[in-house]
Amino acid sequence: MKFTKLLASAAVALGLASAAAADTTKVGFIYVGPVGDGGWTYEHDQGRLAVEEAFGDKVETFYQENVPEGADAERAITQMALQGADLIFTTSFGYMDPTINVAKKFPNVKFEHATGYKTADNVSVYSARFYEGRAVQGHIAGKMTKTNTVGYIASFPIPEVIRGINSAYIHAKRVNPDVEFKIIWVYTWFDPAKEADAAKALIEQGADVVLQHTDSTAPQAAAQEAGNVITFGQASDMGEYGPMPRVSSIIDNWAPYYVARTQAVMDGTWSTVNTWDGIDTGMVEIGEISDVVPADVKAEALAMVKALGDGSYHAFTGPINKQDGSAWLAEGETADDGTLAGMSFYVEGIVGDIPN
Amino acid sequence: MITLEKRPQPSQFWSLFTPVLAVIITMIVGGLLFGALGKNPFEAIRTIFYDPLFGDFASYSRPQLLVKGGPLILIAIGLSLGFRAGIWNIGAEGQYIVGAICGAGAGLAFYPIESIFIFPIMVICGAIGGMLWALIPALLKVKFGTNEILVSLMLVYVAEQLLASMALGLLKNPEGFGFPGSRNLNDYPSASSWINEGFGLHWGIAAAFIAVIFAHVLLSRHIMGFNIKLTGEAPKAARFGGVNPTRLVIFCMCASGALAGLAGLFEVSGPSGQISIDFNVGYGFTAIIVAFLGRLHPIGILLAGLLMALTYIGGELAQLTLGLPSAAIQVFQGMLLFFLLALDLLTNFRIKFAVKGAA
Numbered sequence: 280m281k282f283t284k285l286l287a288s289a290a291v292a293l294g295l296a297s298a299a300a301a302d303t304t305k306v307g308f309i310y311v312g313p314v315g316d317g318g319w320t321y322e323h324d325q326g327r328l329a330v331e332e333a334f335g336d337k338v339e340t341f342y343q344e345n346v347p348e349g350a351d352a353e354r355a356i357t358q359m360a361l362q363g364a365d366l367i368f369t370t371s372f373g374y375m376d377p378t379i380n381v382a383k384k385f386p387n388v389k390f391e392h393a394t395g396y397k398t399a400d401n402v403s404v405y406s407a408r409f410y411e412g413r414a415v416q417g418h419i420a421g422k423m424t425k426t427n428t429v430g431y432i433a434s435f436p437i438p439e440v441i442r443g444i445n446s447a448y449i450h451a452k453r454v455n456p457d458v459e460f461k462i463i464w465v466y467t468w469f470d471p472a473k474e475a476d477a478a479k480a481l482i483e484q485g486a487d488v489v490l491q492h493t494d495s496t497a498p499q500a501a502a503q504e505a506g507n508v509i510t511f512g513q514a515s516d517m518g519e520y521g522p523m524p525r526v527s528s529i530i531d532n533w534a535p536y537y538v539a540r541t542q543a544v545m546d547g548t549w550s551t552v553n554t555w556d557g558i559d560t561g562m563v564e565i566g567e568i569s570d571v572v573p574a575d576v577k578a579e580a581l582a583m584v585k586a587l588g589d590g591s592y593h594a595f596t597g598p599i600n601k602q603d604g605s606a607w608l609a610e611g612e613t614a615d616d617g618t619l620a621g622m623s624f625y626v627e628g629i630v631g632d633i634p635n
Numbered sequence: 636m637i638t639l640e641k642r643p644q645p646s647q648f649w650s651l652f653t654p655v656l657a658v659i660i661t662m663i664v665g666g667l668l669f670g671a672l673g674k675n676p677f678e679a680i681r682t683i684f685y686d687p688l689f690g691d692f693a694s695y696s697r698p699q700l701l702v703k704g705g706p707l708i709l710i711a712i713g714l715s716l717g718f719r720a721g722i723w724n725i726g727a728e729g730q731y732i733v734g735a736i737c738g739a740g741a742g743l744a745f746y747p748i749e750s751i752f753i754f755p756i757m758v759i760c761g762a763i764g765g766m767l768w769a770l771i772p773a774l775l776k777v778k779f780g781t782n783e784i785l786v787s788l789m790l791v792y793v794a795e796q797l798l799a800s801m802a803l804g805l806l807k808n809p810e811g812f813g814f815p816g817s818r819n820l821n822d823y824p825s826a827s828s829w830i831n832e833g834f835g836l837h838w839g840i841a842a843a844f845i846a847v848i849f850a851h852v853l854l855s856r857h858i859m860g861f862n863i864k865l866t867g868e869a870p871k872a873a874r875f876g877g878v879n880p881t882r883l884v885i886f887c888m889c890a891s892g893a894l895a896g897l898a899g900l901f902e903v904s905g906p907s908g909q910i911s912i913d914f915n916v917g918y919g920f921t922a923i924i925v926a927f928l929g930r931l932h933p934i935g936i937l938l939a940g941l942l943m944a945l946t947y948i949g950g951e952l953a954q955l956t957l958g959l960p961s962a963a964i965q966v967f968q969g970m971l972l973f974f975l976l977a978l979d980l981l982t983n984f985r986i987k988f989a990v991k992g993a994a
Contacts, residue, residue, distance in 0.1 A: 313961065343954045345961040347916045350906035354699055354948075358955055361692045373913060376819060396814075435912060436803055437814055466799055466912055634803055 304545050306330055306537075307364035308342040309355055311371035312469035318494035318514040319468065319531070320344065323370045323393075326533035333538045337545070348373025356381040360388045366544045368537065369393065371468065372437060378402060389549050391540060394439055396620065398551050405536060408557030409439070410446040410619070411587045412529030413490075414594040415565055415580050416511050417450030419527060420458075420488040422576045423509055427457045430481025432474060432491040432498055433464050436633050438622040440492050445626045446594050447490055450583075452628055461486055464634055471497035482508055489524075499525055509571065516566040527580070528566030536562060555616065558588040595619065600627035639984040649981040654928055654935070657975040658942070664974075665967045674957050682956060683949030683967075696948050698835025702906050704944035706731075706898040708843040708937055710922035712850045713894030715931040717887035719854075720866040724888055726772065726787030727895040728919025729794035730765040734896020735903040736801050737764025739910050742826035743806060743818060753825040757900060758838070765896015766889045768794065773888035777881045783888070795915070802912045817910040820903065828905040839901025843940075846894060850933040859886065895919060924972045946971070 308327050312320035327340050341362070346355045352374045359367055360381060366389045369378045375395035382390045382402045390402040398404055420429050429451060433440050444462060451458045461484055463477040474493045478501035481489055491498045491513045499517055502508040502524035512518065512528025536554065543549040556562035565584050568577045586592035597608030602625040608614060625633060662684070666676035687696040710727045717724045724730075738761030745753050772786035806817040820826045828837040854860035866873040866883055874880065898918065907914060925943050929935030950964035 307955075341955055341958065343951060343961070348913050349911065349916060350702075350902065350908075351916060353906070354702075355951055355955075357695065358692070358951060361695055362955055372814075373911065376908065380821075435815060466795075634799070 302337065304334070304338050304366065304541060305362070305364045306338060306340045306541055306544075307359040307362070307367040308340065309346050309352065309359070309367065309369045309371075309374060310342055310344040311346060311348065311373070312494050313344050314342070316469055316494050317496045317517060318512075320370070320494065322515050322531045323368070323533055326537040329534035330537050330541050334541065334545075338541060346374075349377075353377035353380055356390075357384070360385045364388060366391070366541060366549075372435075372439070389540075389544055398553060400551060403540075403552045403554070405552075405554040405556075406439070407531055407562040408555060408594075409529055409531070409563060410442045411557045411594050412563050412565055413443040413446035414450045414587065415583055416490060416527070416529070417447035417452075418454060418583060419511075419568070419572060419576060419580050420447065420490065420509075421451030421453065421455035422579075423526070423572065424451075424455065424458060424488050426485045426487045427455065427459060428485045428487065429458060429460050430478070430484070430486030430489040431460055431462045432477045432481070432489065432493055433462050434468050434492050435466060436464065438620060441625070441633060442619055442622045443492055444629070445622065448629055449595070449599065449626055460629055462629075462631060465493060467493065469494040471495040474498050475501045478502060479505075496520065512566050518566065521567075522569035522571050525569070526571050527568045530564040530566050532561055532564050535560070555620075558584060559590065601625070602627055602629055636988075638987045639980070640987050642983055642985050645982050646985075649978075650930060653978040653981060654930065654939070654975060657928075657971060657978050660974045660978075661967065661970045664970055668963060668966065669959065672959065672963060674959060679953055679957055679959065682953045683946060686952055687945055687948040690952075696952070698833065699948050700941060700944045701835040701840050702837075703947050704940040705837070705840040705843045706902055706918045707922050707925045707943055708940035709839060709846055709898040709901075710891075710895045710919055711925040711929065711936045711940060712843070712846045712933060713891030714922055715926045715929070715933070715936060716850065716853075716863055717891050718867075718926060719931050720863040720883055720887055721870065722884055722887045723784045724769060724772070724787050724891045725784050725923065726769070726789075726791045726794075726919070727891060727922055728915055728917065729787070729791035730768045730892040730895035731899035731902075731919045732791075732794040732798050732915050733768040733899070734761040734765035734893075735899030735914060736798060736806070736910060737761055737896070738900030739817060739820060739826075739903045740801070740806060742820060742823070742904065745825070746818065746823060749825045751825070754828070754838075754904070757826060757904060758897065761896045761900025762893040763896070765899065766893040768896070769888045769892020770885070773885050776888075777884050783884075787888075791919070798910065798914060799912050802910050802914075806910050808909075815912055819908045821905075821908040826904055828901045837901060837905035839898060839905060842897055842901060844937075847933045847937050854933065863887065895922075928971070928975055943968075 310320040314320055314324040330338060331340050343355050346352050348371060356377055368391045370393045372394045375392055375397055378390050378392045379397050379399060382399050386401060392402060392404050394406045395404050431444055448460050461481055465473045465477050467473055474495050475497040478489050478498035482505045487508050489498055489502050489508055489510050494514055496517055499510050499520040502510045508524055509526045510524045512525050514531050516528045516530050517525050568580055593613035595614035597612040598610045599608040601607045662680050666680050669679040670676040714724055714727055738757040741760035742753055742757040772783040775781040775786055776783045802815045808816060808818045828839060830836040862878045866878055903910060925939045926936060929939035946968050953959045954961055
């Protein structure tokens with residue numbers, strides 16, 4: 280096709296141009312939210328800044344924020360490749376097909392797609408085992424809730440989100456058999472108004488713990504207003520809301536990965552990988568547990584963090600049944616990555632259906 | 636002292652000139668804004684308005700103008716018919732979504748059969764889907780006198796829920812590992828609306844141009860066009876003249892719904908490729924701006940749609956190359972509508988610099 284040829288020749292021309300331009304490696308980032316969201320996108324941008332810091336003049340980074348997932352993403356990624364990027368990180372699930380499409384047209388550019396599952400010769404995927412952090416949250420939530428009601432602001436019913444709900448629920452239930460989860464689906468990654476509404480609705484329904492799988496700090500603010508409701512920082516520490524309502528957090532630390540992949544492109548050693556790291560490599564960090572959490576609960580939580588980190592404990596360890604009561608994991612059995620990656624069912628005890 | 640004097644007739648000159656003036660003022664004030672953000676204002680304006688057309692990678696971004704502008708023009712043309720008659724369909728976004736769902740659903744029902752009849756069937760289904768969605772506020776208006784602005788707007792949110800349900804359920808890709816979203820129609824040749832991707836040409840662009848021509852002929856030559864304009868300018872005269880308001884409401888709503896539905900269908904089978912939860916990105920709302928920017932005139936809308944697309948593509952470029960925050964670009968686009976509406980004053984009023992005491 281003509282178009283492919285045109286782009287390929289443009290890419291080749293650029294390749295030559297950038298080779299001549301004193302070996303600067305250009306690294307691009309596509310963000311789903313604004314860099315100031317204080318959560319998901321903020322942490323990716325911290326990773327970008329870490330790349331700049333690590334390589335100084337040898338690297339040039341640029342980004343585009345608030346890129347809608349869909350047709351616009353494809354153009355944004357293409358523009359970035361045309362501008363001479365050597366490596367492009369696309370940092371949201373919805374960029375999967377656009378990333379693959381653009382990667383076909385720019386065989387010399389390397390692409391890294393976060394949280395997806397489609398790879399190619401020049402497309403790697405990477406994600407973090409956030410569910411390990413969810414296990415810790417679930418434990419603290421189960422211990423701390425007085426109303427036995429935990430609210431959960433869920434974004435999209437994709438495996439990553441369902442996995443988090445299951446992990447949090449399993450560990451809350453283990454320490455508090457009476458615990459109940461109320462889940463609200465907001466169908467957005469970042470929408471402070473919707474997230475705040477969801478948090479308020481959950482609190483009105485009696486939730487005194489609110490977990491979120493969305494990127495803004497609006498639920499934290501809603502919990503703060505309500506008073507005795509606790510929350511956890513999502514994607515970023517959200518430490519400005521501590522010690523109450525934010526009692527701990529899951530922090531996505533992308534910096535080491537971004538630096539390593541940039542280095543690989545510079546060295547010419549970049550190859551397609553499927554990275555799924557957790558607490559062990561530091562890609563998932565547990566933010567400081569505040570003093571609102573009783574000392575014994577804090578100690579248990581820290582012990583769990585340690586066990587998850589050194590591999591002596593897996594967040595999905597049997598016996599666990601599926602929601603319909605059928606057996607999933609036998610006593611002592613741990614979940615395999617394939618099942619986790621495509622998880623589309625609730626575990627036993629969660630009330631409600633996954634929307635479809 | 637400055638006073639305003641209502642013109643007996645809206646000024647023809649200002650009606651044509653205000654959009655141009657609004658663009659110029661937006662450039663100046665936007666430039667100041669970019670300057671305040673520490674960027675070179677001239678470079679920013681050049682990046683937004685010049686680079687997508689004649690910059691280094693214009694061979695890529697020029698076709699993208701069509702891709703981005705096509706649906707805006709198609710929807711805005713439909714909306715302008717109603718707006719001219721004082722019928723306010725604000726819910727084009729919902730009709731766009733339903734058109735996409737119906738069209739894509741029709742195509743996917745045939746998967747994986749290849750046939751040249753599939754795409755035309757999808758087009759028809761897309762148009763009907765959008766039309767039926769617009770028919771709801773139309774019927775409620777003519778039967779119960781409800782406000783079409785509110786009903787059509789609220790139906791957008793219903794459509795969004797329907798979209799989510801389709802992406803997660805009925806239309807979900809069976810080979811998608813449980814992830815939401817339909818099959819990608821770009822991988823299904825019979826259902827693809829691309830004519831030539833390199834030139835940014837898909838059937839939606841062709842349809843947009845055809846719609847411009849049809850709307851122009853309708854408004855200037857056909858009795859329906861005359862009735863529309865008459866109803867908008869002099870509703871009483873229209874009623875005495877035998878215009879049936881019920882028929883007019885139904886016609887305008889259905890026409891705008893069908894065109895919005897078509898835009899959705901062409902988008903889903905072309906640039907977007909799949910039904911996903913966040914398939915819609917606001918074309919239906921932006922088209923309202925485009926319709927007014929184009930003075931509700933078909934040719935004007937064509938130009939306005941391309942201009943709007945230019946600010947989108949150029950805005951993205953400015954983010955990339957200059958590091959402008961995306962919020963600044965949105966403010967810039969908002970200014971355009973703001974100045975246009977503000978300057979509309981000149982169309983209907985005359986500014987008089989009265990001598991002191993003489994008034």
